[in-house]
Amino acid sequence: MASPKPSSSSSSLMESLLGLLRIRVKRGINLAVRDVRTSDPYVVVKMGKQKLKTRVIRKDVNPEWNEDLTLSISDPNLPVKLTVYDHDTFSKDDKMGDAEFDVKAFVEALKMNLEGLPGGTIVTRVPPSRQNCLAEESCVTWTDGRVVQDMCLRLRNVECGEVELQLHWIDLPGCKGL
Known part of the structure; x- marks a missing residue:
């Protein structure tokens, strides 16, 4: 009798x-x-x-979440989509706008050899354009020995609102890596 093959789905995912x-x-x-x-x-x-x-922040149109969300990245060409909702107890949550952003410039910066650069060095700048939701120029910087990108996204499909984000990378042992 043949022994069952180990599942290849988890190894191919890694x-x-x-x-x-x-x-x-x-x-x-x-x-x-x-x-x-x-x-x-x-x-x-x-x-x-x-x-x-993220968690819901009650009664605040200028909420401070300071919350970390972690995505597994296999395809850096996929956009990250962000939607803000208003939590309602007795009805469907209302949409408060959406935005999307690319991680391509961030991933390209990760591939560079930046060791030895002074902290705070701007590696690349992403200007706001019709193709992205940036409210202002977003800089990818070398900070505390890692690549960081701060961005402020202008929400679409709504009368007003922006969301501030910061990106950073976590390398995983056993992953393909960059």
Whole structure:
């Protein structure tokens, strides 16, 4: 009798996985009002089949989440989609705008040999454009021995609101890496 083959799905996942993208959802700025004079916002981040969300901040259109969400990255060409919702207890949560961003410039910076650069060195700049949701120029920097990208996203499909994020990378042992 033949012995069962080990599952190849987990090993092939590790081979295709480049690493983890840690997204710090810092805060919302001037988010839309969806309840009486305020909102109860939370953020949902999606990439491919992955979906993560922050906690709900009650009655605040300028919420401070400072919450880390971690995505597994296999394909850096996939956009990261972000949607802000207003939590409602008795009805469907209201959408408060959405945005998306690319991680390509960030991943390219990760591939560079940056060891020895002074902290705070700007590696690359991503200007705001019609193709991205950046409210202002986003800089990829070498900070504390790692690549970091701060960004402020202008929400679409809503009257107002921005979300501030910070990206950094986590290398995994056994992964393909960059």
